[in-house]
Amino acid sequence: MSSHGSPLARTPEPPYYAVIFSNIRNDAEPDAYAQTAEAMVELAAQQDGYLGVESVRDTEGVGITVSYWRDEAAIKAWKKNADHRAAQAAGQKRWYRAYITRVAKVERTYALGLDDI
Amino acid sequence: MSSHGSPLARTPEPPYYAVIFSNIRNDAEPDAYAQTAEAMVELAAQQDGYLGVESVRDTEGVGITVSYWRDEAAIKAWKKNADHRAAQAAGQKRWYRAYITRVAKVERTYALGLDDI
Numbered sequence A, B: 001m002s003s004h005g006s007p008l009a010r011t012p013e014p015p016y017y018a019v020i021f022s023n024i025r026n027d028a029e030p031d032a033y034a035q036t037a038e039a040m041v042e043l044a045a046q047q048d049g050y051l052g053v054e055s056v057r058d059t060e061g062v063g064i065t066v067s068y069w070r071d072e073a074a075i076k077a078w079k080k081n082a083d084h085r086a087a088q089a090a091g092q093k094r095w096y097r098a099y100i101t102r103v104a105k106v107e108r109t110y111a112l113g114l115d116d117i
Helices: A030-045 A072-080 A082-095 B030-045 B072-080 B082-095
Strands: A016-025 A050-057 A062-069 A096-112 B016-025 B050-057 B062-069 B096-112
Touching: A016 A072, A016 B016, A016 B096, A030 A050, A030 A082, A050 B050, A050 B062, A062 A072, A062 B050, A062 B062, A072 A082, A082 A096, A096 B016, B016 B072, B030 B050, B030 B082, B062 B072, B072 B082, B082 B096
Parallel strands: none
Antiparallel strands: A016 A062, A016 A096, A050 A062, A096 B096, B016 B062, B016 B096, B050 B062
């Protein structure tokens, strides 16, 4: 997880959007990868319409990062960000064995214990 | 990850549904938890409308599991499954510090390298 507070995102009431990024890392450039990943988390958090992020990677290199956005326009604007584009290109060429990104509209939620963490 | 093939789910063309379960484990009953989690993955895979699952947990106990479903009806049927209900109750009382479940409609996807893994 990043160092930005709780590992569970405090999102508003639906509807809003989720970008589910499921991926497998290769073994290349762990430091460069970590630095870029952290920079992208920080940069995303500065974008208009950003609502939060949750990110987990296991010891086998499988990761799921879900970022949350107010609407489609916010996702599209973030997708066009130049630094983000450069990071994505590096990811495609150098850091990921495979990934799938799914854009989804969150319709309802159920939670437990969020006030305690 | 479970032992059920690739860590990335091979889902059909959208639209379909995602259930994003983001959670923090406590330290209780690791064996009982693991056994139930595995049983639920196997049981989910037998349900009508199930499309796949991706699941990652890091070394700090933060997990994200995303299951994919054909439609809302399939999610609702799975939610009513008696064994699933019992597992959820155990999770709420004994295994999770906190969680949030989000039900979302997948609208589009982008992938890289899925044929190679």
